[in-house]
Amino acid sequence: MSEPWTRKEIIGDATLYLGDCRDILPTLGKVDAVVTDPPFGVGFKYASHDDRPEAYEGGYGVWLWSIIEAAERLLPAGAPVFVWQAGPHIRHFGEWFPRDWRLFVAAKNFVQMRPTAMQYAYDPVVAWWTPGAKPWAAGTASRDFHIANTAPVVATPQNIEKGHPCPRPVDQVGHIIDQWVAPGSVVLDPFTGSGTTGVAAVRSGRAFVGCEMEPAYFDIACRRIEEAYRQPRLFDEPPPKPVQGSMFDGEAA
Numbered sequence: 001m002s003e004p005w006t007r008k009e010i011i012g013d014a015t016l017y018l019g020d021c022r023d024i025l026p027t028l029g030k031v032d033a034v035v036t037d038p039p040f041g042v043g044f045k046y047a048s049h050d051d052r053p054e055a056y057e058g059g060y061g062v063w064l065w066s067i068i069e070a071a072e073r074l075l076p077a078g079a080p081v082f083v084w085q086a087g088p089h090i091r092h093f094g095e096w097f098p099r100d101w102r103l104f105v106a107a108k109n110f111v112q113m114r115p116t117a118m119q120y121a122y123d124p125v126v127a128w129w130t131p132g133a134k135p136w137a138a139g140t141a142s143r144d145f146h147i148a149n150t151a152p153v154v155a156t157p158q159n160i161e162k163g164h165p166c167p168r169p170v171d172q173v174g175h176i177i178d179q180w181v182a183p184g185s186v187v188l189d190p191f192t193g194s195g196t197t198g199v200a201a202v203r204s205g206r207a208f209v210g211c212e213m214e215p216a217y218f219d220i221a222c223r224r225i226e227e228a229y230r231q232p233r234l235f236d237e238p239p240p241k242p243v244q245g246s247m248f249d250g251e252a253a
């Protein structure tokens, strides 16, 4: 039987699959957390995925939940699930997410700059923990909101995520991983896009498993995750050597 993916790339502790997550998820092994930013069903222009509300068979909520549930089956007890959502969908969350969920507020700092009426100035992230064990938390600043600097992903002409229509700010995803995904965990994102969750996972020393159906986005994700590995990671950097000699005689260490 052939594999349900057309490419599989292993980059450090990250494994990326090119293909439809609905086919790939049932073949995956256990993971420790689901952190994902799915299409919102609002008619966004993706290269291959049709995001028009009427394109979702059975309705957007049914489509999304079937995938989240398949991802949830790979988790142990007490594991976190974070699902980015669109503000206009908030009224449907009770019907779409049959869990004891809460909302993390992922705010965007560029929206308020527009001189219009009140905006959808944040993305609600629906979050819950699988029952049966106490969830892990960093115990530092486990606040339920984060204001991300979105300028790098929307404003600069040379930004690295430019090839994807809606990249997430890395520090927004990184905040969630740092606060609620235990060190040493494997983070799953069935909707990898340009690889932001993977970059955030790698930067915080967690392993990553991702699926993306569009080859152009998959290539960006692979490149960004490779780059994230090339950048020095503060948490496992050896401590700097003590400086030898005198600060007055110009001797280097």
Ligand SMILES: C[S@@+](CC[C@H](N)C(=O)[O-])C[C@H]1O[C@@H](n2cnc3c(N)ncnc32)[C@H](O)[C@@H]1O
Pocket: 019, 020, 021, 022, 037, 038, 039, 040, 046, 047, 048, 049, 164, 166, 167, 168, 169, 190, 191, 192, 193, 194, 195, 196, 197, 211, 212, 213, 214, 217
């Ligand atoms: C909101 S975007 C993710 C953006 C990502 N967080 C980033 O920062 O680039 C959702 C992604 O899901 C992908 N997608 C949609 N349906 C899919 C499916 N069934 N399997 C795998 N990927 C899918 C789309 O191609 C799109 O790149």
